[in-house]
Amino acid sequence: MVMSFFRKPDESGLAHIDAQVQRMIIDARHTFDLAMNALTGGPVATVADEVRRTDRQINLTEIKIRRELVVHASVHGGVDTPEVLVFMNMVKDLERIGDYNKNIFDLADDGVSMAEAPDLDLLIDYRDELSSRIALMGELLTTRDEDRARAYIDRGDELRREFDGRIQALLHSTETAMVAVPRALLYRFLKRVTAHSLNVVSGVVMPVDRLDYFDEDEDTRV
């Protein structure tokens, strides 16, 4: 270990943290897919351990990244402060996505199944789109493509409004509680997954002080 000090590091500190963020994104997508599949007709009991284990891994990676960010800031001083702050913010959002994925899975684990529901096709469309968006989030952090990031944010806004609209409709619907409550919860969780993804991607186009303002009025944006 001591001799390794004399070898050139494979990657700088922030590049190493970047790689771990990508790992968190892969894990977050994995738990999202397992959770949504469980709700729409896929296996439940056989994947429960995997969902919870992967969520714990996401939490542990968040703690590890935070610790390494503190080490980085202490060693390098203030030169990377904005990047450190963005990473600190980002890992919290990724951890929250992991939590909401677990909440979605808990619906299935509690016996909710939408496999035979009339709106199954819609739910599968949402599942596929949000899964792709989680993967795209990782790609955008790598490519730093601002135009695509803005397009991602615009579509995310539309999705959030759609989910809000669906929750509003359920509040005033005559559906039974067995139908309305799980859907309201699911749309709420999907909205939060979308919003936290927007927070993460906002790091590509937003200054540090404006991160996370996607739950607020759009006039707070740059």
Next chain:
Amino acid sequence: MTDTPTTRTSEGGLSTPVRAVIVLALLYLFLTGVELLGGGFKYLGKDLVDGLFEGVSNPLGGFFVGLLATILVQSSSVSTSVIVGLVASGVVGVDEAVPMVMGANVGTTVTAVIVSLAHIRHAQEFRRAFAAATVHDFFNILAVAVFLPIEIATGFLSKTAGWITDQVIGTSGATFQSPLKQAVKMPAGWVRDRLTGLGAHDDLLGGLLIGIGVACIFVALAFITKNMRLLVADRVEVAINRALGAGSGMVAILLGAVITISVQSSSITTSVLVPLAASGVLTLENIYPVTLGANVGTTVTALLAALATGSPAAVTVAIVHTLFNLSGIAVFYPVKALRNVPIRLARGLADIAYDRRSMAVGYTLGMFVVVPLLGVLILR
């Protein structure tokens, strides 16, 4: 985030090879400074020299001179290099230099204590930061309490270091053929000739050479530290992250030594640890062995300076510095009960400072201003 490597390279504005060449040039300036310092004292009158160093014949007086000098320059590398230069010039003997080196060892902790005071507004953070900074103080003070009396009574450290010097250099004479000394003779001679040409002689020439020498040492070490910190920052970061998971004290001691040798400053190493302790990322038990390694690592600068002087006595003093720190580790690290003594003292002081923040300021002023000043004034 992914453009980090580019940011890293451009951050200092210089490529690694260029920075490495600059460090080598600064090292040459540093060694030249030691040579100028040692040479300068030879031109001073005997009465003046005796008057200047009258106080250090008292071991405690020497200890406080070393302590105060290090606090003033905030670098034990600078102060021990100057002590080595004094020994090389013959104005200070090995026996007188040993307590000065021990004082320098204690004084170097002031930087980390000052850094810890930056956390004073946040109680829990401050408690952890202050304990992390003062554990280094307590280790050094305990090591002095144990080894200074032993050294005065038996000459244990200086005799052992003298034996090592004999074995390594192969001579117990007044000088030895040092390639480093040969390398710095030319620029030092050029400076002396220029000053002589300008009409400086005797005390004035000696004073100017000493002033220029100290300035060269101070400036060279400051810029070596700055450049090396940029050069090895990524390695230090990786090393600390690995040490966090390693849990082995010996590995942490070695890493502390290697990091300090790389940046040529134990203050940098220990000051980096303080915010990590404040945030709770590192525990006091994690930090303690790294500071012990830093204590050993910082002795390399004076060893290098001593080798450039061509004086076996100077080499002996530099080895005493290393031996003193290694002996301290041998006493206060392997046995758990003794290992915990500096840790408990630091925690105890941090608890007091947590309850009454003014006590932390009082400790800092007392330990690093009042005590060394009174010590120098009374014992001189």
